[in-house]
Amino acid sequence: MADWRAVLADAVRDAAELCRLLGLDPSVAAAAQDAEACFPLLAPRTLLGRIRRGDPEDPLLLQVLPRPAELADVPGFRSDPLGEAAATICPGLLQKYRGRALMVTTAACAVHCRYCFRRHLIGQAGNLTIGGKPKRRPGGADLGLPCPQPPATRGPKVEDWELALRRIADDTSIREVILSGGDPLAIEDAQLAQLAERLAEIPHLRRLRVHTRLPVMIPQRVTDELLSWLRGTRLTPVMVVQVNHPAEIDTAVAGALGRLVDAGVPVLNQAVLLRGVNDDAEVLAELCERLIDIRAMPYYLPQLDPVAGGAHFEVPEAAGVRLIGELRRRLPGYAVVRYVRETAAEASKEVLA
Ligand SMILES: *Cc1c(COP(=O)(O)O)cnc(C)c1O
Ligand code: SF4
Numbered sequence: 001m002a003d004w005r006a007v008l009a010d011a012v013r014d015a016a017e018l019c020r021l022l023g024l025d026p027s028v029a030a031a032a033q034d035a036e037a038c039f040p041l042l043a044p045r046t047l048l049g050r051i052r053r054g055d056p057e058d059p060l061l062l063q064v065l066p067r068p069a070e071l072a073d074v075p076g077f078r079s080d081p082l083g084e085a086a087a088t089i090c091p092g093l094l095q096k097y098r099g100r101a102l103m104v105t106t107a108a109c110a111v112h113c114r115y116c117f118r119r120h121l122i123g124q125a126g127n128l129t130i131g132g133k134p135k136r137r138p139g140g141a142d143l144g145l146p147c148p149q150p151p152a153t154r155g156p157k158v159e160d161w162e163l164a165l166r167r168i169a170d171d172t173s174i175r176e177v178i179l180s181g182g183d184p185l186a187i188e189d190a191q192l193a194q195l196a197e198r199l200a201e202i203p204h205l206r207r208l209r210v211h212t213r214l215p216v217m218i219p220q221r222v223t224d225e226l227l228s229w230l231r232g233t234r235l236t237p238v239m240v241v242q243v244n245h246p247a248e249i250d251t252a253v254a255g256a257l258g259r260l261v262d263a264g265v266p267v268l269n270q271a272v273l274l275r276g277v278n279d280d281a282e283v284l285a286e287l288c289e290r291l292i293d294i295r296a297m298p299y300y301l302p303q304l305d306p307v308a309g310g311a312h313f314e315v316p317e318a319a320g321v322r323l324i325g326e327l328r329r330r331l332p333g334y335a336v337v338r339y340v341r342e343t344a345a346e347a348s349k350e351v352l353a
Helices: 004-009 015-021 026-038 125-129 158-170 189-200 224-232 251-262 281-293 317-330
Strands: 088-090 093-097 100-104 176-180 207-211 236-241 267-270 297-302 338-341
Touching: 015 026, 088 158, 093 158, 100 158, 158 189, 176 189, 189 207, 189 224, 224 251, 251 267, 281 297, 281 317, 317 338
Parallel strands: 100 176, 176 207, 207 236, 236 267, 267 297, 297 338
Antiparallel strands: 088 093, 093 100
16 A cells, blocks of 8 residues: 555645546646646645546536636635635634634645645745745746635744644633644654643643544544554544545545544544535435445535635535435434524634534
């Protein structure tokens, strides 16, 4: 089984190659070009086997393929849709909700999700070098393309962790630290183990939550070292993954998430509601059931954050509420996700259904 770092380094980084590998018409790659220059494509080869060949509408492909609609300027869709700049306590540390602080540990990810609300952070040029095989290209703005403007905030750095740790230690109301990004599991286990150790020394902390897409994109990421530091920490670990469509769960992903659960780590899933991907009762019901079958609990179904470049993924709220009603008629109560929306400056996520 290939090492996860090697899989990450070998990821597909351009639309022409992706289309060739998936038997798609070269016109699909040509149409991707401008959007790709604004936010680079990144898709690990471990994902490709789950995408139907020759189908430009495949729900997994749509999550990673740049499309011309990303350049549309849609009113209400902006660069920092959640007001995170205002919730920043110090570089790389956010707090919006009581008792929970969120560390933006890195801008690196295993995949570039086209609808990501932090896409401007993730797409920053330095990120292209993560996992080796650096491929620097001129940014879309340099080419005169109407790329959405990035927010003024700079990307997170490991050097920011010290100050973030001090701030967390100073605030005794914080019970839980959420490692987010980017994808925190893009960081090496040795470094994460050290961070977990430092956090565990802060007496008022109880839980350590990890928000990651890596075990789903590259199942090899669930290493013995990862399980070892998660098992070893005094803090109660919780892993929140992101599976948006049942076809993302193949036997390797089921195995990886199963290993986490077997190690005593609760695994929760957030699926973003996405047009053309999972805005269908049949698909969502199958997703929730598959998750339960592999012992990952459906947690949230977030409404798409109104990020510039993501408008074409939006599902109207009324349609989302109807979908949840349909799930409730089909599934056991514990399998029904909570449909939520995140708004700047609210005390919690708002439950829509
Ligand atoms: C979503 C989010 C959390 C976690 O919210 P839960 O409802 O506990 O899952 C925490 N902090 C920030 C900044 C968030 O955006
Ligand atoms: S893995 Fe998460 S942070 Fe990274 S691009 Fe996808 S949604 Fe954004």
